[in-house]
Amino acid sequence: MRALSVRQPYADAIVWGGKRTENRSRPVSAMHLGTTILLHAAKAPHASKVTAADLELAHAPDVRGAIIGTAVLDSCHQAAADGCCAPWGMLGFWHWTLRDVRPLPRPVPTTGLLGLWVPPADVLHDVQAQFWEPSPTIPGAAS
Numbered sequence: 001m002r003a004l005s006v007r008q009p010y011a012d013a014i015v016w017g018g019k020r021t022e023n024r025s026r027p028v029s030a031m032h033l034g035t036t037i038l039l040h041a042a043k044a045p046h047a048s049k050v051t052a053a054d055l056e057l058a059h060a061p062d063v064r065g066a067i068i069g070t071a072v073l074d075s076c077h078q079a080a081a082d083g084c085c086a087p088w089g090m091l092g093f094w095h096w097t098l099r100d101v102r103p104l105p106r107p108v109p110t111t112g113l114l115g116l117w118v119p120p121a122d123v124l125h126d127v128q129a130q131f132w133e134p135s136p137t138i139p140g141a142a143s
Contacts, residue, residue: 022095028073036071041065045064108123110123
């Protein structure tokens with residue numbers, strides 16, 4: 001499983017808001033389309049100085065340096081002049097579109113990297129453990 005680092009407040013906009021387009025300088029490999037990725041909130045804020053309040057995300061936790069959610073990397077295309085992917089898509093970038101975004105119950109601290117990257121095994125274990133729930137016990141069933 002791969003992860004994508006996104007600077008705050010845009011990581012929260014993806015996980016807790018409606019942002020489903022991530023602007024990148026290059027396309028994503030077709031082999032990653034349709035796969036689930038981890039969403040990593042980078043330690044450094046975005047250079048634009050946009051705040052969570054600006055994006056109406058006051059309820060978002062503003063965690064940094066951790067995996068905060070998952071998403072399916074749905075598609076990738078170059079920005080179109082007609083304003084595709086508004087309001088998040090920007091001209092001059094590749095639009096990586098996301099679907100099925102899910103926040104993690106508990107952020108998993110880790111250092112991020114540029115592009116899609118493979119988290120350490122212990123981080124993957126901690127993330128996957130949050131989505132595992134034991135099967136309910138059926139009364140009277142043989143063990």
